[in-house]
Amino acid sequence: MSQRVPQPPVNPALRDLERHDFWPGFAATLAGVVLAFCGVQHWTGVDTVDGRAAAETQLIKAFSSGGLQYASELPPPAPPQLEDPAAQAEALDRWARQQASAAPPNWTVRVDTDAKTPCPT
Amino acid sequence: MECAVPNCQQREPTVLGRKLKRLRPWVQTGFLAVWLAPLDRWLHGIPGCVFHCYSCPLSSFACPVGVAANYAALLPAAFEVPYLLIGVLLAVGALGGALVCGWACPFGFLQDLLGKIVPRKISLPGWLGYLRYVVLVGLVLLLPMVLGFKGIPFEKQVVSICRLCPAGALEAGLPYSIQSVLAGNGWMMSGFKTAILVSFLAAALVIYRPWCRIFCPLGGFLALGNRLSLFHLRFNPKECVECNLCRSRCPVGVKVDQAVNVSGCIRCLECTACGAIEPSIARPQKNTAP
Numbered sequence A: 001m002s003q004r005v006p007q008p009p010v011n012p013a014l015r016d017l018e019r020h021d022f023w024p025g026f027a028a029t030l031a032g033v034v035l036a037f038c039g040v041q042h043w044t045g046v047d048t049v050d051g052r053a054a055a056e057t058q059l060i061k062a063f064s065s066g067g068l069q070y071a072s073e074l075p076p077p078a079p080p081q082l083e084d085p086a087a088q089a090e091a092l093d094r095w096a097r098q099q100a101s102a103a104p105p106n107w108t109v110r111v112d113t114d115a116k117t118p119c120p121t
Numbered sequence B: 001m002e003c004a005v006p007n008c009q010q011r012e013p014t015v016l017g018r019k020l021k022r023l024r025p026w027v028q029t030g031f032l033a034v035w036l037a038p039l040d041r042w043l044h045g046i047p048g049c050v051f052h053c054y055s056c057p058l059s060s061f062a063c064p065v066g067v068a069a070n071y072a073a074l075l076p077a078a079f080e081v082p083y084l085l086i087g088v089l090l091a092v093g094a095l096g097g098a099l100v101c102g103w104a105c106p107f108g109f110l111q112d113l114l115g116k117i118v119p120r121k122i123s124l125p126g127w128l129g130y131l132r133y134v135v136l137v138g139l140v141l142l143l144p145m146v147l148g149f150k151g152i153p154f155e156k157q158v159v160s161i162c163r164l165c166p167a168g169a170l171e172a173g174l175p176y177s178i179q180s181v182l183a184g185n186g187w188m189m190s191g192f193k194t195a196i197l198v199s200f201l202a203a204a205l206v207i208y209r210p211w212c213r214i215f216c217p218l219g220g221f222l223a224l225g226n227r228l229s230l231f232h233l234r235f236n237p238k239e240c241v242e243c244n245l246c247r248s249r250c251p252v253g254v255k256v257d258q259a260v261n262v263s264g265c266i267r268c269l270e271c272t273a274c275g276a277i278e279p280s281i282a283r284p285q286k287n288t289a290p
Helices: A022-041 A056-065 A085-101 B015-035 B064-074 B083-096 B099-103 B106-115 B126-149 B166-182 B191-206 B210-215 B217-227 B245-249 B270-274
Strands: A043-048 A053-055 A068-070 A109-111 B043-047 B231-235 B277-281
Touching: A022 A056, A022 B083, A043 A056, A053 A056, A056 A109, A056 B043, A056 B064, A056 B083, B015 B099, B015 B106, B015 B270, B043 B083, B064 B083, B064 B126, B064 B217, B083 B099, B083 B217, B099 B217, B106 B166, B106 B191, B106 B210, B126 B210, B126 B217, B166 B191, B191 B210, B245 B270, B270 B277
Parallel strands: A043 A109
Antiparallel strands: A043 A053, A068 A109, B231 B277
16 A cells, blocks of 8 residues: 555535536647648748758658758868869869859758758757 | 544555556557657658657657757748647647656656656655746747857757757667667767766656656646646545545645646546546536526
């Protein structure tokens, strides 16, 4: 037998029965089901890497698989590495011109649906 | 203080109370098959309703707390309303309140099992339960949002719920660290997170469900539904003999003799052992003529 906790005398006749009304619980449940259904069908304002709108389920999946890409974090392409010094200098010059004239990306965040990072944090 | 009722120490738990006590670990074990199904993250686009890390190699659904924190951190870059997350949690909370905490949550089940090792438990003051809402608002919603506005993506935030979460340490950090050690690459988990995991495991031995009662933001949110949920606990004054078995059986220290559908309750249904507290489902009442 468990150890009994002492309690002050109670009057069961005066205690609230704690009976719940049906309608508040039902309305909240129904609202939850409708919201969840809308969420499954919802296309977010975030694009995927291939330019289509990401579904809410794709966005949530991206959270758990490291699938969010931020434009501010996108690394610039690596400078070219060539064997021939003359070709290397020309390629570097072309790469620098491309970098200088490159327009900033027109997105701030996008979803990589193929990301599979096991533990993003 | 002695109980005023002469035979209260002799009163035995009801048949229903005994049945539910025996049934609960089996239901919790059954739900493990749902949360740990090896589906290769097939359902990771849907948030679950229990506290289970989405980085766990066997997780079926996304962790609702991690998803909420990610949405908060995403706010500066894209304003998105988490319909699916709100919908799932609202529906589950309105159907059963914190019932999933007591009967389905894998992290709660683990704490139940750990708690069986040391029978004597340290009792906690009830006000500590409000810390769950501090964690929910501060750590899950506000902090990721503020750091997000500073241009730090959630994954790069040094302080976040995911970096402090013992479930993450146990269910993701530990398996990946073991894998890393076996591959000869050393222990992967940070010393801080390892310390969180060890502290949590030690606390779960001497305190009944420390995470659920003090820190769990998900349990705090679902417990808000305890006051209106369709499934609830009802007091039957005809059965009450003031034996205080209900309050004595409550593992989380709810003052069941005063009110039972409160935010501190995890709906383990142990209190139904007294017979005066009965599980019930709200039904629409018929209009009767006065």
